[in-house]
Amino acid sequence: MAGHGAEEHPHGADRLCGAGERVYSRAVRRGRVPRRDAEPVPCLLELALLHPDPDDMDFLVPTAPQEVMTRLLRGMYDEVSDSHRRVGSAVAAFERYAGLGRQVQLSSAAGEGTAIRVLDGLSRIQAAMDEATEACTTEVLTVQPGGIRREHELTEGLHRALALRGRGVRMRDLYTHVARHGQGLLNYLELMGDAVEARTLDEVIDRLILFDRTVAFVPANADRTMALELRHPALVEYLVTVFERLWRLAIPLTAPLPDTGIEGISHREQSIAALLAEGHQDAVIAERLGISVRTCRAHIARLSETLGAASRTQLGVRIAQAGLDGAPRTAGAGAVSVPGAAGPGSPTGR
Incomplete structure (x- = not known):
């Protein structure tokens, strides 16, 4: 891909380069194109006109022309005083894209593409998260796996948390028990006050962020450079149910962890x-x-x-x-002695 960087494509989505327009037009007509076809025109991915197909990462699917138009206008209205020329250009681009779009029948697969969107790259993920934060009005639910939260992990999304708190949005966060030992998390919760309620479990599922029970974000690869934005009601409802069941099992961060009942075992x-x-x-x-x-x-x-x-x-x-394997104990079972807990030479349990 050397030699095909964004610097060779100095344009926006309203005025594509010739190669970019050909690839995008082909994607709209066919529904998707092989990823290799877009390698000479990285501008299409950078402008989010193409994005990975959730069903086959070797292919790219086009962003709907209507969505392209909406995105263009959203940015332009923010700077309307000096954007009249760009609006006209965007309208012309929309007419070209809409003409292509009329050749394609909307299918259920297209609906799923909108409901499940692949976000490729940290900048795309952050932009989508910021957009969901701006639209959120009621509640955010998150699952944060891993151990002690590093300072940069807590501060990278702090602007979103503060914006949500300012609008009265309630937040509930699930962490592992290990996170209790991190001073950074305690400082964050003190800063957020009663806007955030935190609980912990021995272990949790992979990272999950839910906004207003309408949109969810989950990782799409191991290093979290790709994510899925989920808006399908059934999928979101399922994830909300998973969260709520974990939440009922979790222990409030303000409460101590229960004693194991076995001396010497934490x-x-x-x-x-x-x-x-x-x-x-x-x-x-x-x-x-x-x-x-x-x-x-x-x-x-x-x-x-x-x-x-x-x-x-x-x-x-x-x-x-010792009954530490998590297996249910029978009602008549007596206490089991822990070998070594009562001193050297103590008898082993049967």
Whole structure:
């Protein structure tokens, strides 16, 4: 792609270069084009006239001509005093695009394209988030996985949070228990006051942001440089239900974590024990609980010492004996002694 940068395409969506107009016209007529066809004209992606097909990332689908027109006018009206010439150009462009659009029958697939939009690149994701923030009037629900929130993670979206608070929007945030130990999160919540309510769980789902229960954002790849903007009512309702069920299980950040009931076993070690019993490796456990692999292994070593286990296999047995595997206990089952908890030489449970 070298040599095809945006500097060779100094134009806006209202006046495409010849190559760009040909590719966009072909995309509108056919419904999509292979991604390789757009490589010589990166301006189409940068101007969001083409975006990845949610069903096949090797293809690009066109933004509807009507949406192109709406986007153009939105920016122009912000600077109406010096934008008369551009408005005229945009109208002319719309007439050209609409002429192409009349050749295509709107289908259910086109409807899904609007309801599920792929946002490619951090700038596109931030722009879509800002737009959803401006339109939000009632409620924001978020799930924030990982461990202690870094300062830059908390401040990058602070302008949106403050704007929402200023309009009286209520916010509910879900974090992992580990996030409780971060001073940055505590400072953020103090700044936001009663506009934000936070709760924590041992582990949560991947990142989720819901605005007014009408639009949701979720990651589309592992490094979060792509996201899905979801507006399909059924999908959004499903995600709201998932959030609400997790919220009922979560513990308010202002409340202490419950005691495990087993001497020498912390709440985090109880969570690690349950995941070990499920057969997960150290790296997976660390990721799900939002801690480092090194910290995870240190807790496993403490578990082994507390439960008197000399090997991983024996640790699994001890976890089950101590009732840390998450399995339901029978009503008549008595308390199980923890090997090693009462001192050297204590008997093992059966």
